[in-house]
Amino acid sequence: METFLRGLPKAELHLHIEGTLEPEMMFDLAQRNDVTLPYANVAEIRAAYEFENLQSFLDVYYAGASVLVTASDFSALMSAYLDRAIADGVRHAEIFFDPQTHTERGIAIETVFTGFAAAQDRYADRISTSLILCFLRHLPPESAVSTLRAALVWRDRFIAVGLDSGEAGNPPELFVDAYREAKAAGLRLVAHAGEEGPADYVRSALDILHVERIDHGVRAADDPNLVARLVAEGIPLTMCPLSNQKLQVFPDLRDHNLKQLLDQGVRVTINSDDPSYFGGYILDNYLAIADALNLDRDDLILLARNSIEATFLADDAKAVLLAEIDDYVQ
Numbered sequence: 001m002e003t004f005l006r007g008l009p010k011a012e013l014h015l016h017i018e019g020t021l022e023p024e025m026m027f028d029l030a031q032r033n034d035v036t037l038p039y040a041n042v043a044e045i046r047a048a049y050e051f052e053n054l055q056s057f058l059d060v061y062y063a064g065a066s067v068l069v070t071a072s073d074f075s076a077l078m079s080a081y082l083d084r085a086i087a088d089g090v091r092h093a094e095i096f097f098d099p100q101t102h103t104e105r106g107i108a109i110e111t112v113f114t115g116f117a118a119a120q121d122r123y124a125d126r127i128s129t130s131l132i133l134c135f136l137r138h139l140p141p142e143s144a145v146s147t148l149r150a151a152l153v154w155r156d157r158f159i160a161v162g163l164d165s166g167e168a169g170n171p172p173e174l175f176v177d178a179y180r181e182a183k184a185a186g187l188r189l190v191a192h193a194g195e196e197g198p199a200d201y202v203r204s205a206l207d208i209l210h211v212e213r214i215d216h217g218v219r220a221a222d223d224p225n226l227v228a229r230l231v232a233e234g235i236p237l238t239m240c241p242l243s244n245q246k247l248q249v250f251p252d253l254r255d256h257n258l259k260q261l262l263d264q265g266v267r268v269t270i271n272s273d274d275p276s277y278f279g280g281y282i283l284d285n286y287l288a289i290a291d292a293l294n295l296d297r298d299d300l301i302l303l304a305r306n307s308i309e310a311t312f313l314a315d316d317a318k319a320v321l322l323a324e325i326d327d328y329v330q
């Protein structure tokens with residue numbers, strides 16, 4: 001099973017690059033950049049990874065990201081992830097980053113973009129990648145708009161915008177202006193919705209922000225009419241099983257609704273969210289959910305096909321990767 005899943009061509013569509021910061025790199029960069037962490041060593045960092053909910057994770061995640069200072073830090077972070085993704089059979093990755101996490105502490109957005117670009121370009125013959133700029137929903141909507149405008153100088157270095165951070169009480173519609181400007185700039189649109197927040201947030205992400213994919217979306221299952229709409233419109237859900245387990249969305253993976261939604265015809269995909277914090281990269285997520293829900297070979301092939309179809313690649317590039325899946329499974 002592990003060998004089969006590792007070789008299965010797949011895309012990763014829900015991955016926060018800041019969430020790939022491994023404790024060793026966090027500790028090294030803190031020392032090099034003279035950043036004080038609330039942890040004395042790598043073991044203490046790992047020991048902090050027990051989360052009660054999304055916010056208790058975000059507190060640790062933003063503290064960790066504070067060690068990223070120079071372009072070469074951002075490049076090293078991206079390179080380490082791309083090595084790992086290639087080893088897990090990822091052929092294409094659409095990668096979230098949170099510019100406000102860095103600009104709010106005085107790092108220039110140029111530093112962030114140039115660091116990522118150096119790594120992306122170095123790996124381009126082994127894995128195709130795109131960036132998705134995420135707005136932090138716990139910050140004011142005006143900050144999202146100004147972040148987007150500053151980033152448009154780098155328009156050719158990202159393909160989409162997203163929305164992340166603490167969901168409850170920060171509904172999608174607050175960010176309608178930033179999304180309208182992003183769409184006008186030709187960017188694709190996604191948003192986290194229905195992770196901890198209600199099914200209604202999924203609906204407003206679709207109706208008001210006009211997103212093309214929903215990140216997580218597990219709570220959509222509470223509303224049968226919404227599920228029917230996701231099926232009818234072919235809206236992908238980028239699910240992250242180990243994240244949902246660690247953040248107590250589904251404390252027992254056997255209760256996860258991924259298979260139920262897949263069987264209902266929703267375009268479900270498997271992804272890793274913040275793999276350094278949640279105990280596994282994309283292959284670990286495929287293995288854990290396959291085991292918990294007894295997914296069979298056809299389910300797993302369908303999930304991999306969904307991941308390719310849900311990308312923002314051009315149709316001919318999608319066709320090449322889908323044909324690779326067909327060849328591989330024969």
Ligand code: ADE
Pocket residue numbers: 016019054061164165166167192195243273274
């Ligand atoms: N930022 C990083 N991971 C996140 C998640 N799972 N939900 C919301 N914001 C995030």
Ligand code: ZN
Pocket residue numbers: 014016164192215273
């Ligand atoms: Zn996420």
